[in-house]
Amino acid sequence: MPLLDIESLVVEYHTLRANVKAVDRVSLSMEKGHTLGLVGESGCGKSTLGLSTIRLVPPPGKIASGHIVLGETDIINCSDEDIRKVRGKRVGYIFQDPMTSLNPVKRIGAHFVEMIHTHEPEVSEQDALKRGKDVLERLGILPERIDDFPHQFSGGMRQRVMIGLALALGPDLLIADEPTTSLDVIVEAQIIELLKELKKSLKLTLILITHNIGIVAETADRVAVMYAGRLAELGLTDDLFEKPMHPYTQALLNSVPNITKKGQVLSWIPGAPPDLAEPPPGCLYHPRCPHAFDRCKKEEPSLTKHNGTYVACHLYDRR
Amino acid sequence: MKNEKLQGRIVVQLLPQLRNLRQRGLAGWAILIGAAIVAAMAIMTVASPWIRPYDPILINVGPILSPPSAQFPLGTNHLGQDMLSRVYSGGAIMFQVAVLSVIVCLVVGVPIGLFASYLGGYTDKVASLVMDSIYAFPGLVLAIAIAAMLGPGVVNMALSIAVVYVPSYFRIIRSQVLTIKELPYVEAATIMGAKSRTTLFRYILPNVIPSIVAVATINFADAVLTSAGLTFVGLGLPVSTPDWGWDLTYGRRLLPSGAWWVIAFPGLMVVLLALGFTMMGEGLSELFNPRLQK
Amino acid sequence: MIMLLLTFVFLVVRVLPGDPASLHFEKQVSPEMLLDFKRRLGLDKPLIVQYFEYLVGLLRGDFGKSMQDFSPVSQQIFSAFPATLELAIFSSIIMVLVGVVLGVQASRSYNSARDHSIRVFGIASYAIPVFFLGEVVIMIFAIYFHLFPAGDRIYPGMAPTGLTIGGLHWSSGLFVLDSILEGNPTKLGVSLRYLFLPSLTLGTVLCGIFIRLTRGNMLETLQLDFVTAARARGIKETTVVYGYALRNAFLPILTMMGLQFAALLAGAVLTETTFSWPGLGRYLVDRISFRDYTAIQGVVVFFGILVAMVSLAVDIIYAYLDPRIRF
Numbered sequence: 019m020p021l022l023d024i025e026s027l028v029v030e031y032h033t034l035r036a037n038v039k040a041v042d043r044v045s046l047s048m049e050k051g052h053t054l055g056l057v058g059e060s061g062c063g064k065s066t067l068g069l070s071t072i073r074l075v076p077p078p079g080k081i082a083s084g085h086i087v088l089g090e091t092d093i094i095n096c097s098d099e100d101i102r103k104v105r106g107k108r109v110g111y112i113f114q115d116p117m118t119s120l121n122p123v124k125r126i127g128a129h130f131v132e133m134i135h136t137h138e139p140e141v142s143e144q145d146a147l148k149r150g151k152d153v154l155e156r157l158g159i160l161p162e163r164i165d166d167f168p169h170q171f172s173g174g175m176r177q178r179v180m181i182g183l184a185l186a187l188g189p190d191l192l193i194a195d196e197p198t199t200s201l202d203v204i205v206e207a208q209i210i211e212l213l214k215e216l217k218k219s220l221k222l223t224l225i226l227i228t229h230n231i232g233i234v235a236e237t238a239d240r241v242a243v244m245y246a247g248r249l250a251e252l253g254l255t256d257d258l259f260e261k262p263m264h265p266y267t268q269a270l271l272n273s274v275p276n277i278t279k280k281g282q283v284l285s286w287i288p289g290a291p292p293d294l295a296e297p298p299p300g301c302l303y304h305p306r307c308p309h310a311f312d313r314c315k316k317e318e319p320s321l322t323k324h325n326g327t328y329v330a331c332h333l334y335d336r337r
Numbered sequence: 338m339k340n341e342k343l344q345g346r347i348v349v350q351l352l353p354q355l356r357n358l359r360q361r362g363l364a365g366w367a368i369l370i371g372a373a374i375v376a377a378m379a380i381m382t383v384a385s386p387w388i389r390p391y392d393p394i395l396i397n398v399g400p401i402l403s404p405p406s407a408q409f410p411l412g413t414n415h416l417g418q419d420m421l422s423r424v425y426s427g428g429a430i431m432f433q434v435a436v437l438s439v440i441v442c443l444v445v446g447v448p449i450g451l452f453a454s455y456l457g458g459y460t461d462k463v464a465s466l467v468m469d470s471i472y473a474f475p476g477l478v479l480a481i482a483i484a485a486m487l488g489p490g491v492v493n494m495a496l497s498i499a500v501v502y503v504p505s506y507f508r509i510i511r512s513q514v515l516t517i518k519e520l521p522y523v524e525a526a527t528i529m530g531a532k533s534r535t536t537l538f539r540y541i542l543p544n545v546i547p548s549i550v551a552v553a554t555i556n557f558a559d560a561v562l563t564s565a566g567l568t569f570v571g572l573g574l575p576v577s578t579p580d581w582g583w584d585l586t587y588g589r590r591l592l593p594s595g596a597w598w599v600i601a602f603p604g605l606m607v608v609l610l611a612l613g614f615t616m617m618g619e620g621l622s623e624l625f626n627p628r629l630q631k
Numbered sequence: 632m633i634m635l636l637l638t639f640v641f642l643v644v645r646v647l648p649g650d651p652a653s654l655h656f657e658k659q660v661s662p663e664m665l666l667d668f669k670r671r672l673g674l675d676k677p678l679i680v681q682y683f684e685y686l687v688g689l690l691r692g693d694f695g696k697s698m699q700d701f702s703p704v705s706q707q708i709f710s711a712f713p714a715t716l717e718l719a720i721f722s723s724i725i726m727v728l729v730g731v732v733l734g735v736q737a738s739r740s741y742n743s744a745r746d747h748s749i750r751v752f753g754i755a756s757y758a759i760p761v762f763f764l765g766e767v768v769i770m771i772f773a774i775y776f777h778l779f780p781a782g783d784r785i786y787p788g789m790a791p792t793g794l795t796i797g798g799l800h801w802s803s804g805l806f807v808l809d810s811i812l813e814g815n816p817t818k819l820g821v822s823l824r825y826l827f828l829p830s831l832t833l834g835t836v837l838c839g840i841f842i843r844l845t846r847g848n849m850l851e852t853l854q855l856d857f858v859t860a861a862r863a864r865g866i867k868e869t870t871v872v873y874g875y876a877l878r879n880a881f882l883p884i885l886t887m888m889g890l891q892f893a894a895l896l897a898g899a900v901l902t903e904t905t906f907s908w909p910g911l912g913r914y915l916v917d918r919i920s921f922r923d924y925t926a927i928q929g930v931v932v933f934f935g936i937l938v939a940m941v942s943l944a945v946d947i948i949y950a951y952l953d954p955r956i957r958f
Contacts, residue, residue, distance in 0.1 A: 106865030118856035477897035482931045604763040611758035
């Protein structure tokens with residue numbers, strides 16, 4: 019039984035102009051211990067997808083249809099109280115910017131205590147602080163720093179604190195939304211190493227959301243590529259990197275410069291992501307796709323399976 | 338030619354923001370509904386001499402204190418005057434007072450605001466001090482003080498209200514001017530040798546006008562309420578003129594005897610008028626003065 | 632600034648109409664009587680002298696003499712002041728309570744029907760003349776339902792006497808406080824009952840701006856990252872809303888309360904008249920009908936001083952509480 023099962027999820031943003039589908043019929047499932055890399059450009063819906071797993075899509079966004087099941091809990095339809103219990107305890111969430119994600123007027127210890135108290139009110143404040151200290155130590159931070167304020171930490175350490183908070187209650191699932199985007203490259207590498215190590219030692223199920231396809235290569239078992247709210251490709255990491263099927267995936271991989279190749283010309287994807295308020299007909303990628311043909315302009319491609327990889331592209335869908 | 342350019346600029350400034358009001362969300366709707374209400378009441382008041390069934394001043398056209406009936410849809414008051422006619426015509430005074438006070442404020446407040454903030458230095462300091470002092474004072478109390486001294490009458494009421502309200506214009510204009518003064522294109526104009534007067538009128542003023550309009554509309558609303566308040570404390574006009582304020586005041590005393598209609602309908606009219614102006618003002622404020630007054 | 636205010640008021644009352652003394656009399660009065668009248672009030676002296684006497688008098692707490700009976704206006708002012716103060720305090724409580732609660736509710740259901748209706752209510756409540764609302768409220772609650780009294784502050788014999796230690800008496804003039812000090816729950820109940828309707832009316836008319844302030848502040852704060860992050864940790868919604876977000880709004884609300892004080896006083900004038908509440912406002916209106924211009928001046932000056940004191944206090948409190956200034 020998968021730990022997390024998302025089926026045909028549709029998340030809409032109701033704006034004055036139109037109803038924008040930030041997530042359009044995306045289906046995913048996660049087995050325990052698995053790591054999924056969720057990749058895509060800014061605005062492709064991956065963050066929205068992540069937030070929907072704990073029902074935190076900000077207004078004017080709303081989950082319009084579909085199913086999300088975590089273990090035995092129906093995320094979309096369960097009560098407010100139930101979803102609150104899921105958050106933090108069964109699903110840990112790491113946000114992009116650790117600077118703004120921590121309450122600036124609260125000490126780190128207070129963050130831990132508040133969180134632990136919310137889910138396990140019997141725990142004494144002392145015990146809660148102790149647990150916090152243990153977590154910090156595990157993440158390579160001096161335990162005495164539990165009394166410090168967020169602004170007293172550097173960016174990388176703040177992110178570790180966030181990871182610590184996310185993992186403090188031993189959740190089954192960890193979702194990291196662009197955890198390294200606001201950090202410099204060296205710190206980024208450290209954090210990724212940390213995540214890998216935690217993944218192994220805690221047997222975490224991890225969803226890593228990022229636009230940096232590079233870090234996904236070494237951490238994820240499977241990779242899902244999203245474009246304009248829809249799944250373009252979903253497959254094993256190795257398969258995807260060696261033989262990318264969807265033209266978008268190919269273009270993405272091509273645009274990563276290879277430092278070993280000499281005299282390489284930077285390539286990029288021409289055009290821009292579609293305006294979701296007035297999406298183009300057919301395949302959303304067709305205006306930028308070098309392989310687009312007639313069918314692409316009229317019919318939306320559905321996700322089909324080829325050799326273990328799911329692709330949404332008419333090139334592979336000979337029907 | 339200068340005037341045309343100025344007008345052109347005003348139109349260019351105001352129109353784009355006023356277009357597609359319906360699409361502007363709540364603010365747009367507020368303006369439309371508010372304007373509709375105000376327009377309807379203005380038309381009603383202006384047309385009242387023709388549409389009213391009785392002369393509102395004539396006493397004993399009907400039985401004293403009779404409740405709403407077919408003949409007198411809004412009932413009659415203690416003098417036997419027809420309430421419907423009084424309601425139709427009662428807005429005249431309020432409109433007059435409101436319009437007059439706005440005019441005075443514009444004539445007095447706008448120039449002071451423009452010059453003081455543009456010139457800066459002592460002028461600005463002194464003007465700000467005076468304006469802030471008046472602004473801090475409880476409006477109605479000040480209006481009462483002035484009205485008490487000046488005596489009854491439309492003009493005096495308007496003056497009292499105007500004095501209380503000029504600081505609001507001053508403040509908005511001042512904050513706008515201070516911001517615009519620093520903008521690069523104004524500096525550029527000065528460097529290119531434009532005279533101060535030119536800069537002020539052709540560059541700064543058109544940009545300030547939208548905010549002035551917003552303040553003026555809210556001024557209307559406050560004028561309506563304040564004039565009602567002034568009448569309530571006895572500083573209004575001679576009894577004979579039909580006025581919602583008067584009906585409100587007198588209607589109070591008639592309440593214990595159960596004659597609710599004397600106070601209710603004029604009261605409703607005042608509320609509606611104030612509401613109409615307020616909605617317009619709030620909507621305009623949201624469009625033109627982002628976060629300035631709030 | 633206060634000087635300016637005082638001078639302004641002086642000018643208004645003494646200079647504007649030309650001669651407040653003759654204005655006072657409806658009928659023609661013989662010149663000798665007029666002169667005598669003026670002399671007794673100090674109105675016959677040259678304007679500059681009058682101005683100085685006025686300022687000096689204020690320092691001593693002398694607000695002039697009433698034209699009606701030459702009694703010191705300050706006596707009346709200080710005896711009527713506690714009533715207005717009590718009304719102002721309780722109206723503020725209602726104003727802030729209703730405003731903040733509604734503002735929070737509106738921000739939590741952003742763009743919903745509830746949000747819009749609360750916002751409309753906020754605007755509409757200000758558009759209602761306070762005396763009209765007062766009458767409506769009286770009609771409904773006092774006359775129709777007999778739940779609350781229709782006017783006055785207390786009925787005879789029920790005025791609380793305040794603190795009594797040994798033979799010493801002290802009362803603040805604030806009935807609620809005095810009845811607590813006296814230890815008399817019945818009087819407390821009665822005082823509150825009389826206080827309720829006028830405070831409700833005045834508070835409602837002025838709460839609109841608090842609704843808007845709270846709503847705006849909450850909307851901004853609730854979107855911040857650390858709020859979402861807190862929610863993601865499973866923190867209870869009520870804790871998030873009231874503990875995190877509302878804390879931010881606290882300071883602006885406090886400042887706004889100070890700013891609204893002037894409006895409170897203005898509204899009090901009308902409210903007191905409507906509810907026959909024996910405070911400064913009603914005194915002012917009374918004096919108008921008697922054309923007691925010196926008394927009017929005294930009261931208006933007192934209002935000015937009050938407002939100035941309150942804004943000074945707000946400035947001090949603000950400087951003390953603003954974390955940016957402290958840390």
